[in-house]
Every structure is written in structure tokens, then in C-alpha cells.
Amino acid sequence: MSKLIATTFLTLDGVYQGPGGVEEDTSGGFDQGGWVTPFYEEGMQELATEWISGAGAFLLGRRTYDIFAAHWPKVTDPGDPLASRLNGLPKHVVSRTLSSSTWANTSFVGGDVVEFVRDLKSRPGREVQVHGSGALLQTLIAHDLVDEYRLWQFPVVLGKGRRLFPDGVTPKAFEHVETRHTAAGVNVLVLRPAGKPRFDTFRLVAE
Template identity: 55%
Template structure:
């Protein structure tokens, strides 16, 4: 049985949209794509390689899947832990519109039984079933308590606009820290594991 993990890049104000380039995701007139690039450094690369080394399969939203599928097959290197795993490990794509994923091995999962399909995919995985990016899917998984570990790479930049990971209406959830580090360029990397519903109190008591 695997473990479902989510790894994502965030700005200080929680934006996760188009981290890798201006044309990656311009929805809503977003003009600040590529905000990760000025801060990408050796420490970030080391952490990402550590994450991918634990991968047993991937669960991706359609947009992230298509971005990856357009890039990684053309940059395949068996010695690269990112490229080798993305190109060879099972990929599950959550989509109601994608019919032929093309980039094998890949399976489209959708419909009313998506939660059951995700659980089955996790149970069939030896290692981590990893979600990268995939904002809408990530929110859906978080709202159903399906994420078992959360890797947040927080970049020292504020944008003021863009799609955010933690949207209004999410479940109040408490997390326990499982690791942290800061890279040379100032990326704060935090790993959390959920511990249940958030609790509340008052200093006036």
C-alpha cells in the first residue's frame, strides 16, 4: 500500500499558478508566470530529487499532465531521478475530458467514482502516489482528507493575484511538521502530515 503525497510550489501569498513559465497557465489574465525561476537553486534541486526517488506512481490533473507530457519525454535520462520516474512509472490522470493520454504508462481516472479510483491507485502503489502541482485536483484531495503528506516549497515572492492552493471553503485541518529546511536562495521547504480537524480555543479562558 502506498502513501498519497502532494508537492507544490507556493508564493508567500499562497499562489501556485504557472510557477515554471509565462505561458504555463495564463488563465484569468495571470501575467506573472515563471516566478520560481529566479530562485531555483541547488537546494531546491536536491529536495525535488529526494521526493522523486520515493515515487511509485503519479496522480496528476489534466493541465499538469499535459505540461509534463510535452516536456519530459523529450528530456529522458535514465540517470535523472525526475525524468526516469516520470517517463517510466504509472501515471493516473484525473480528467473528464482527456480520452487518450498518449504518454505511457498512463490511465485516465474520472467520474463519480474518482475517490474510489484514487484509493485503488494508492493501494496498488509501492512507494508514494505523488501529486505535483495540479491545483484543482490538490484542492479536491485535501477536501476529502486523502493527502497523507504535504510538501510545500514556499518562495520569497508576493504576487497579489493568481490561483491559490488553499481556497475558501476548505476543511479546517491540523498538521504536524515532519521536516523543514531553507535553501540558499531563500526557498522555505516544509513537510507536514495531517493530524485531524483543527481545534480552537481562547486566551481569555
């Protein structure tokens, strides 16, 4: 079976909206896009390259697909480790309106995405990686389809914007796998689902 790996950028207050540019995602009046760019440095690309080497396919939401499709097909250097995989591997794009693409190896999922992903995961193969795609990722989280999270936490708080785990989300516990750090102060948490949270109360121990 293939594992589904979720990779996403988050602020300290859990916002995933518009990380890459001021005009990337202004929906809902969001005007604080581009919060990742000031923290970009070589270590980020090295880590992204390491992890993308495990990909066998990509699952993308419509907004992330539009951003990727506008850039990566133009990167034609076969020695580029990110472009070679993003351009060469299968890309499954969840969209109710698109049905064709000029980006090679792209197909569209217009039906029940939950059933599609369950079938995709049941097939033998390497990782199915979800990059960004916040709205799609929330659906996958709600149906317990994510096997591992790679959460890039940036040292910034925005106070508004779409959050990956909004109010009302089903409570979940996670197992810590590892933590990576970049020179610019980004912490990358690798987590795996661990069922429901446990609750207890601290008790004073009498001497």
C-alpha cells in the same frame, strides 16, 4: 497501503498558479506566471531528486500533465533521476476529455476520481505522488486523501491568482514533520494532517 504525497509550489499568500512560466497558466487573466524560475538553483533539484526516489506512481491533473508531457519524454538520458522516474513509472491523469497518450505508462481517470484514489491507495506499494495539479489537489484535500504535504514556499507575494487553500475551505490542522531550506530562500514545509484545529485564548498570568 500506499501513501499519497502532495508536492506543490506556493507563494507566501498561498498562490499555486503559473509557477513555471509567464504563459504557463493565464486563466482568469493571471499575468504573474513564472515566479519560481528566479529562485531556481541546484539545491532545488537535489531535494526533488531525493523525494522522487520514493515514488511508485504519479497522479496528475490535466494542466500539469500537459506541461510534463511536453518536456519529460524528450529527456531520454537514463541517468537522469527525475526523467527516468517520470517516464518509467505509471502516471494516472485525471481528465474528462483525454483517453490516450504517446507518453509511456500513462493512463487516464475519467470517472469518480475520489473512488479511484481510494482504491489506488489501498494497494500495496510505494508513494503515489501528486505534483502541482492544484485543482485536483483541492479535491483530494476536501476528501482527506492526502497523507503528507511537501509545500515549497517561495519568498514572493502576488496578491492574486488561484490559492491552494481558498476562502471557505474546511478548517484543518497539521503536524510539522520537518522544514528544509534552499540557498535561494525557499522554505519547504513537510506536514501531515492532524485533524481539526484547536482554539483557545491567551491568558495573562498574575505574578
